[in-house]
Amino acid sequence: MKVKLWGVRGSLPAPLLPEQQYQKSLTNLKQFxxxxxxxxxxxxxxxxxxxxSYMSKGFGGHTACIQVQTSEQNIIVDGGSGIxxxxxxxMCGPCGLGRGEVHIxxxxxxxxxxxxLPFFVPLFIPGNKIHIYSVQDNAEESVRTxxxxxxxxxxxxxxxxxxxxxxxxxxxxxHFNDLKVTPYQLDHPDPCWxxxxxxxxxxxxxxxxxxxxxxxxxxxxxxxxxxxNVDVMVFDAQYTFLEATEKVNWGHSSAPIGLDIAMREEIKxxxxxxxxxxxxxxxxxxxxxxxxxxxxxxxxxxKQQEAEFSEVDWEFAIEGTEFEL
Amino acid sequence: xKIEHALEKENHFELALSGxxxxxxxxxxxxxxxxxxxxxxxxxxxxxxxxxxRDWVNWTKTLDSNVQVHIKKCPxxxxxxxxxxxxxxxxxxxxxxFYTPYYCENCDSEKQYLFERGVHFQEQTADKAAFVDYDxxxxxxxxxxxxxxxxxxxxxxxxxxxx
Ligand SMILES: [Zn+2]
Ligand SMILES: [Zn+2]
Ligand SMILES: [Zn+2]
Numbered sequence: 001m002k003v004k005l006w007g008v009r010g011s012l013p014a015p016l017l018p019e020q021q022y023q024k025s026l027t028n029l030k031q032f033x034x035x036x037x038x039x040x041x042x043x044x045x046x047x048x049x050x051x052x053s054y055m056s057k058g059f060g061g062h063t064a065c066i067q068v069q070t071s072e073q074n075i076i077v078d079g080g081s082g083i084x085x086x087x088x089x090x091m092c093g094p095c096g097l098g099r100g101e102v103h104i105x106x107x108x109x110x111x112x113x114x115x116x117l118p119f120f121v122p123l124f125i126p127g128n129k130i131h132i133y134s135v136q137d138n139a140e141e142s143v144r145t146x147x148x149x150x151x152x153x154x155x156x157x158x159x160x161x162x163x164x165x166x167x168x169x170x171x172x173x174x175h176f177n178d179l180k181v182t183p184y185q186l187d188h189p190d191p192c193w194x195x196x197x198x199x200x201x202x203x204x205x206x207x208x209x210x211x212x213x214x215x216x217x218x219x220x221x222x223x224x225x226x227x228x229n230v231d232v233m234v235f236d237a238q239y240t241f242l243e244a245t246e247k248v249n250w251g252h253s254s255a256p257i258g259l260d261i262a263m264r265e266e267i268k269x270x271x272x273x274x275x276x277x278x279x280x281x282x283x284x285x286x287x288x289x290x291x292x293x294x295x296x297x298x299x300x301x302x303k304q305q306e307a308e309f310s311e312v313d314w315e316f317a318i319e320g321t322e323f324e325l
Numbered sequence: 326x327k328i329e330h331a332l333e334k335e336n337h338f339e340l341a342l343s344g345x346x347x348x349x350x351x352x353x354x355x356x357x358x359x360x361x362x363x364x365x366x367x368x369x370x371x372x373x374x375x376x377x378x379r380d381w382v383n384w385t386k387t388l389d390s391n392v393q394v395h396i397k398k399c400p401x402x403x404x405x406x407x408x409x410x411x412x413x414x415x416x417x418x419x420x421x422x423f424y425t426p427y428y429c430e431n432c433d434s435e436k437q438y439l440f441e442r443g444v445h446f447q448e449q450t451a452d453k454a455a456f457v458d459y460d461x462x463x464x465x466x467x468x469x470x471x472x473x474x475x476x477x478x479x480x481x482x483x484x485x486x487x488x
Contacts, residue, residue, distance in 0.1 A: 215348035215376045241375060245382050245412055256375035260348065290409075294375065301372055301402065 001199040002069045005321045007062035007082020010238045010274035015061040060319020063112040072177035076104045083116035098127025106134040108192035109142040126160035133166045135193045184226035186210035188251040202325040212253040237272035240287045255291040262312045271317040326350035337362035343369035346377030352384035368398035399423035427472035429465035449486025
């Protein structure tokens with residue numbers, strides 16, 4: 001199974017501002033200048049590729065949208081602004097010919113998970129079929145709202161594609177060819193459902209948006225399965241840990257909470273996403289450093305206690321991240 | 326986490342916690358604090374993770390605003406959290422005592438020495454600078470050699486307001 005993160009920003013698209021772009025270029029150019037003094041033959045590409053990707057590229061500004069692919073199935077989760085670019089890619093295939101069948105799973109209907117849909121070109125092509133899945137039973141109403149006049153010039157009825165809505169049952173597995181998908185409830189208002197994907201004995205969990213208020217196995221109850229026997233997890237880390245302790249009931253979490261879950265449940269890899277739109281790349285880097293300090297402290301304590309534990313590989317994801325499992 | 330004791334004394338409420346403070350910690354099992362002073366003993370706490378910190382912070386927010394929190398016998402990892410996490414303790418809280426690690430260069434032993442407020446340290450106040458007894462002589466239990474403080478002092482004593 002292949003996964004691509006088309007949007008990793010939370011709440012509101014947050015493009016790099018011209019001044020931020022300038023500062024990023026300036027910092028990188030200064031460093032390149034320094035690098036040249038030790039290696040006069042270093043190429044600009046080699047230098048940029050030696051930097052952490054958030055320094056060379058930034059974390060990205062598009063909101064929630066991911067793509068999960070197997071040889072037989074292609075599934076999109078959420079229609080945040082990241083879906084626009086994915087739409088362009090799909091238009092090169094059957095969607096461009098009006099023969100596409102698109103499957104979109106919705107976690108919930110907050111704007112940041114929905115606003116990309118009016119710019120998802122396959123919707124405008126007659127003949128395409130757009131399947132929308134959600135545990136909530138009001139998906140059609142939310143989608144129609146997007147295209148209401150005077151908020152959008154093309155009314156819902158005039159969209160070329162055919163929409164088919166499917167209501168999912170909580171915690172009940174659905175088979176999409178060779179891919180199994182099960183929705184589990186997250187800790188987020190209005191409410192929100194994460195998805196567990198299983199394919200060829202590999203498991204991927206998408207846990208966005210969530211505050212992660214329920215962490216203990218007892219509190220999680222029947223939603224614990226979302227975090228168990230998981231190879232890769234994508235988790236909501238909108239805030240730094242300090243911010244999250246202040247923003248109680250805001251519906252978003254921080255990386256140390258995700259790490260606590262991952263360490264206990266032996267999740268192998270975690271990508272932290274839903275970065276705060278108010279956070280600059282530098283601020284996200286600070287949150288990452290604080291998380292690194294926290295993780296190191298936890299590992300040290302576990303080693304001292306001679307406790308059994310498995311290490312977790314984790315990172316703050318940038319837009320466009322792809323992984324295979 | 327275990328509640329070792331939760332006792333209502335004449336002038337204060339005394340609480341002693343032990344074990345790991347993590348997502349399984351049940352702070353709501355602690356009886357309502359009816360006194361104006363709560364003294365929490367952390368000496369038997371072995372670990373705190375981020376879920377535990379969050380639960381502790383949320384629990385302290387449920388205390389009546391007139392309850393002052395004093396904490397004592399804090400292991401180093403609790404002091405580390407106080408230093409990096411504004412909000413770990415409610416406003417007007419006091420640290421009564423905490424452990425400072427010492428190291429013996431002669432025989433590699435380590436020791437946790439209890440620093441007590443008014444004796445080994447004093448936090449900064451409006452009219453007084455913070456104080457830490459950096460010159461305290463701590464002898465190794467094994468070889469009786471003078472041990473050295475095993476912390477980055479500017480970081481570790483930061484919560485006292487040391488310059
Ligand atoms: Zn969101
Ligand atoms: Zn949301
Ligand atoms: Zn010694």
